[in-house]
Amino acid sequence: MFSQLFAVRKKLDSKQRILVSILSFLVPLVVWSLISYVPFLWHPKVEITTPGDVSYFSEGMLIDREIFDTEVEVMITESKAIPDGLPANPIYLPAPHEVATALYTAFTTEPKRRNEKWLHESLWDSIQVIFWGFVISSIIAVPLGILAGTYDVFSRLFEPFIEFFRYLPAPAFGALAVAILGIHDAPKIAIIFIGTFFQQVLVVSNTTRKLDPSLLEAAMTLGARRLSLLFRVVIPGIITHLFKDLRILLGWAWTYLIVAELIGTSSGITWFITQQARYKNFENVYAAIIIIGIIGLTTDMILAQMGKKIFPWEKGAAKA
Amino acid sequence: MSQLELPSYLDQSEEVKDRFDRMKDRPVTLQVKNLQKEFDSPQGKVTALKDINFKTYKREFVCVIGPSGCGKSTLIRILAGLETPTSGEVLLDGKAVSAPGPDRGMVFQGYTLFPWLTVKKNVMFGLEMSGHGKTSSEEQALQWIDLVGLSKFANAYPHQLSGGMKQRVAIARALANQPRILLMDEPFGALDAQTRAKMQSYLHEIWKNIDVTILFITHDLDEAVYLADRVLVLKAHPGEVQEVIEVPVPQPRSPDQLLSPEFLATKRRLEELIHPKEEEAGINEDQLNMVRMVDVNNEVESVF
Numbered sequence: 068m069f070s071q072l073f074a075v076r077k078k079l080d081s082k083q084r085i086l087v088s089i090l091s092f093l094v095p096l097v098v099w100s101l102i103s104y105v106p107f108l109w110h111p112k113v114e115i116t117t118p119g120d121v122s123y124f125s126e127g128m129l130i131d132r133e134i135f136d137t138e139v140e141v142m143i144t145e146s147k148a149i150p151d152g153l154p155a156n157p158i159y160l161p162a163p164h165e166v167a168t169a170l171y172t173a174f175t176t177e178p179k180r181r182n183e184k185w186l187h188e189s190l191w192d193s194i195q196v197i198f199w200g201f202v203i204s205s206i207i208a209v210p211l212g213i214l215a216g217t218y219d220v221f222s223r224l225f226e227p228f229i230e231f232f233r234y235l236p237a238p239a240f241g242a243l244a245v246a247i248l249g250i251h252d253a254p255k256i257a258i259i260f261i262g263t264f265f266q267q268v269l270v271v272s273n274t275t276r277k278l279d280p281s282l283l284e285a286a287m288t289l290g291a292r293r294l295s296l297l298f299r300v301v302i303p304g305i306i307t308h309l310f311k312d313l314r315i316l317l318g319w320a321w322t323y324l325i326v327a328e329l330i331g332t333s334s335g336i337t338w339f340i341t342q343q344a345r346y347k348n349f350e351n352v353y354a355a356i357i358i359i360g361i362i363g364l365t366t367d368m369i370l371a372q373m374g375k376k377i378f379p380w381e382k383g384a385a386k387a
Numbered sequence: 388m389s390q391l392e393l394p395s396y397l398d399q400s401e402e403v404k405d406r407f408d409r410m411k412d413r414p415v416t417l418q419v420k421n422l423q424k425e426f427d428s429p430q431g432k433v434t435a436l437k438d439i440n441f442k443t444y445k446r447e448f449v450c451v452i453g454p455s456g457c458g459k460s461t462l463i464r465i466l467a468g469l470e471t472p473t474s475g476e477v478l479l480d481g482k483a484v485s486a487p488g489p490d491r492g493m494v495f496q497g498y499t500l501f502p503w504l505t506v507k508k509n510v511m512f513g514l515e516m517s518g519h520g521k522t523s524s525e526e527q528a529l530q531w532i533d534l535v536g537l538s539k540f541a542n543a544y545p546h547q548l549s550g551g552m553k554q555r556v557a558i559a560r561a562l563a564n565q566p567r568i569l570l571m572d573e574p575f576g577a578l579d580a581q582t583r584a585k586m587q588s589y590l591h592e593i594w595k596n597i598d599v600t601i602l603f604i605t606h607d608l609d610e611a612v613y614l615a616d617r618v619l620v621l622k623a624h625p626g627e628v629q630e631v632i633e634v635p636v637p638q639p640r641s642p643d644q645l646l647s648p649e650f651l652a653t654k655r656r657l658e659e660l661i662h663p664k665e666e667e668a669g670i671n672e673d674q675l676n677m678v679r680m681v682d683v684n685n686e687v688e689s690v691f
Contacts, residue, residue: 279499281495281497281499282499282501284467284469284487284493284495284499285493285495285499285501286501286512286516287468287469287486287487288467288468288469288487288488288489288491288492288493288561288570289489289492289512289513289516289560289561289564290488290489290513290516290517290564291512291516292516295516299512299516300501303501303503303504304501304502304503306503307503378503379544380502380503380504380544380545380546
């Protein structure tokens with residue numbers, strides 16, 4: 068059993084795979100639960116239940132354990148009412164059940180001010196920014212990448228500059244983007260675009276170059292020429308890898324989201340997160356972060372399933 | 388094999404001789420004139436092919452054989468137009484060719500089927516490239532697939548097929564363009580012995596029934612003698628034509644002939660040409676430097 072689990076590059080059977088996959092989520096959750104629910108693990112604070120005679124204590128207050136202990140001693144020596152409290156974690160680490168509840172209540176809590184947005188509205192804003200940034204980037208980068216991977220002349224023409232540009236951090240263009248595009252969604256889309264585009268051209272051109280050259284040779288001996296080589300061999304030959312690249316790059320686009328949304332007027336999920344942190348509703352902050360993860364993972368899984376449908380030759384093609 | 392009393396590979400029966408005479412009256416399909424290929428390498432210029440001259444007649448089956456490094460793959464790639472010669476020319480039906488084209492079909496060792504197309508679409512590829520409409524290409528493709536016995540797999544994808552089946556699709560795909568010559572670069576090299584024997588018979592069947600000249604590269608002596616009308620023997624460093632052997636084994640061929648005296652005589656001749664006796668060549672580098680590494684007390688003291 069043990070040696071089977073750790074066999075080098077051997078696939079586990081399907082039952083084991085599912086179990087281990089569940090474990091990958093379960094382990095962090097268990098660690099989090101232990102820290103939250105076992106009083107002697109960490110818990111550096113004390114939540115006051117009865118303030119006693121300590122003047123600045125009040126019920127529900129979080130106090131550093133050391134301060135609490137000294138106050139208790141002071142009260143004992145002065146023979147006043149002794150305060151009492153329970154071990155607690157800092158406010159920035161809510162327990163799992165609090166975050167779980169927040170996953171629901173965050174959607175149902177009305178915004179504090181009239182002009183503020185509900186969580187689902189904020190999320191929708193974020194998704195639109197990501198979508199447009201990624202789509203515009205892909206529309207330009209994929210053709211350029213394919214050209215660069217197919218024709219050496221385009222590779223030399225595009226790639227040296229792109230290699231240089233991709234080292235420039237996208238957020239560095241924030242101020243510039245605001246100056247040019249205003250303060251609303253446009254500069255945010257631009258940051259996602261800058262963060263994705265340059266990597267995308269290089270990734271796509273690399274994928275294109277990996278196409279087995281003997282397929283091109285075979286096509287040429289069958290009479291394929293120039294454009295038909297490109298459209299009938301190169302593109303269908305790389306499309307499955309291209310699709311995988313795009314899935315990975317979409318994840319990349321998400322990582323630029325938070326920075327992008329801080330530019331100009333703060334908006335979307337980032338606005339929600341900063342706002343909730345300001346109100347010290349950290350369970351909502353965690354809930355929002357988890358929602359981003361869920362959206363990302365779900366989109367990726369949907370795309371993976373779609374890939375299987377669109378490319379029926381994919382299955383097992385890696386082996387062939 | 389050397390102990391066996393064999394006739395000369397040059398002896399031809401009346402029947403075989405007559406066939407070769409008639410063959411030489413046929414029009415020439417492919418003619419190679421003074422073909423030379425040099426590569427630049429870090430060690431300087433390397434001559435891969437030197438002054439190659441030969442011709443193939445219409446509907447002839449020619450095998451090209453030679454030791455590794457004799458440039459046989461370079462030769463076939465030049466014929467296909469995938470590489471350009473340094474000098475010399477290749478004439479197909481008297482016309483010089485330089486770029487790849489559908490008049491020279493090619494079958495590669497690595498199958499090279501398009502994994503994103505079904506068997507049928509793979510075979511249709513060349514037909515569509517040469518401007519046939521969809522229905523007419525489909526109709527023809529199905530005929531070729533039927534010819535190689537894969538009708539049941541017309542809608543399968545290449546990854547669902549075995550190696551032998553893939554190579555049959557590749558042959559059908561190349562033949563669908565009705566090329567003047569079919570170039571085959573060690574097409575059965577990756578197949579196991581049984582499949583390979585079966586494929587050789589299939590290929591002969593196809594060749595007999597179709598108007599096509601075949602140039603077949605191999606490093607397998609049996610395969611060369613079994614398949615070919617004539618065998619072009621190359622030698623290495625630089626790649627030159629060493630001899631063109633007319634195979635005295637009568638056509639049509641069958642596996643029973645693998646032990647016939649003509650077959651063995653031809654094979655022995657190829658053996659002499661390709662693996663010359665080492666004393667003569669003065670090369671000893673592929674001798675193993677063996678020391679006895681079996682314990683004296685080993686249960687099996689000697690394997691003899």
